[in-house]
Amino acid sequence: MGLTIRDVAKAAGVSTATVSNVLNKTGKVGPRTHSLVLSAVKRLGYFPDVHARHLASRESRTLGIIVSDIENPFFPEVIKSFETRARELGYDAILSDTNYDPSRTREAAERMMEHKVRGVAVMTSEISLRVINQLARRRIAVTFLDLAPVRKYVSTLRIDYHSGMRQIVEYLFNHGHRRIAFVAGRPRLKSNVVRLQSYEKCMRDHGLEPGPVLPGDLRFEGGLKAGLAIAQLDPRPTAVMAVNDLTAVGVIKGLLKAGCRVPEDVSVTGFDKTRLAEYSNPSLTTVDIHRDVLGQIAADALHELSRSANPQGREYQITAELVPGNSSGPAPRTT
Amino acid sequence: MGLTIRDVAKAAGVSTATVSNVLNKTGKVGPRTHSLVLSAVKRLGYFPDVHARHLASRESRTLGIIVSDIENPFFPEVIKSFETRARELGYDAILSDTNYDPSRTREAAERMMEHKVRGVAVMTSEISLRVINQLARRRIAVTFLDLAPVRKYVSTLRIDYHSGMRQIVEYLFNHGHRRIAFVAGRPRLKSNVVRLQSYEKCMRDHGLEPGPVLPGDLRFEGGLKAGLAIAQLDPRPTAVMAVNDLTAVGVIKGLLKAGCRVPEDVSVTGFDKTRLAEYSNPSLTTVDIHRDVLGQIAADALHELSRSANPQGREYQITAELVPGNSSGPAPRTT
DNA sequence: CTGTCATTCCAAAACCCTTGCCACAGGCTT
């Protein structure tokens, strides 16, 4: 307990400054003393106190990441790659989960400020502009998902939903589908709206009439309901695009329950490529939005932003890629 | 930037000690000054620096949690409830992901020591006894999963796998199954071994011969392979118990691919009740091991351990509960 | 009016580390 740098210094017969210089690899210490100190450190099992270190160096080496819900399969991968990249860049990472709750989001931001993080990746939409400003004013770098315009200390990560949607529509079109339904998510979530609009636009671009569009809830239940409803439609769509994988799995279950075969009668596609896509039965045709890249870029962006002399934010594009699965196939022959 | 307690003190016309007393609710400050300080804090948007606070109070208010892999669906729920409970108890929580890598596990433990956490919940098996001792010697409370005997500063959370397995065997037995196969996980993982042994014991308790036991890998692929293999067995088992949900989903896919119906021809059960169980098709019969309770108890245990005068560890039991789904049904009539 | 006691606030030390600056030793050059 209470092992300090002084103990190490005493054990090695040097000053605390020297120990510090060894530990921080400043190159100011000769090889002899260097190994002397190192062996003392190891022998005593000493680890420098992060808090004292931060305080003394008046320079934070930690980045924060705020997510809506760690249980949402979207996030763990992002978190992991963010943390990995952060570590590579020499940062500690701290995580806050807001549980979709605006007040907990505020708390999360406060926590970041208390920890004097150098930057924070905000991966949630329930954050107010006031909080953003508070962070930026403190010269804390921030990255956002989609929303928020770039400005000083604020960069944006833009996921290319549109390209993803276009790839799906093209894919289905090329497989002969003409009646393609859409199962939406939450109409208040911007990323969901973008997906819907992209679907509509791409349909028109192929000379197809969009619709029907069914409501969903981003969850399994919503998909299930939509799937049951779609099975009863006349004429029945030959393909269904779901706003995300979870919804797609629900849709499939609903269709099957109603006696439709997937993909023989109806093709179904998801979005986001969660692991679900792979495990689901049939496996899902979906779009991979490279969450690992997302997390990594977020860390890079914060690093960039926080150390440049002119911390002007910029925009990053995250690409999307179609991943074919067994939930989709050629359109059935019958008109 | 660099807003400190001194700025607040100056703005409120009091000393830093008074501001500190207000913020920490020591009750040593009169109501007049109290509100004066509070308004200054709010006006300036001040947040105390966590590092300075820790340093000065020489008492940590943070707990750590180390997990193998945040992408493994087992963990997010545990992490979430751990963090929630920690916060309720007044702690900050920090997370480390080891990616199943022993060297990263060591690093994670070091990180916890650097952060001077008050306790750490170790939810991984790749940790050596040396590290445990290192932690305990520093008077850092520790909880483990299954392994590690209780001792000073070390408590154990024991998941009642045996009861879970028994419930499944009984359930299948009552549905007329007599030939019940098992798809195993990694033979080096203790929790996997316990599951297998429990299966064998429960089978014998019901007068049944255990087996066949097929190898698996805790992943989808292993289950798939096992499913394909089981379909070819003669006599074919009427039920398959998988070591976890993911394997079960693979088994189902393998069986279907080989032309067996689930559950009409073969019943399949999982373990751990991931979300997969619900979304899979057919939905999985599985066992819920109450991961939310696990996280919460871990936090409680650390709190208990770290503040008691006699920090002797103890053992906690986490119960398991059968959750019936559609992947299992009565055994087929044919002998 | 003086002495006692609570109450409320402040000054300063302490927490553990980093870092700028200075001191010193030894080897070179001239």
Place this chain on the structure above:
DNA sequence: AAGCCTGTGGCAAGGGTTTTGGAATGACAG
């Protein structure tokens, strides 16, 4: 032999907070 580097290591200040002991204030009893 004197003077200079250069390479090495120590001293001490300082970072933002908590905390301890004591000072100032005011109320009240004697």
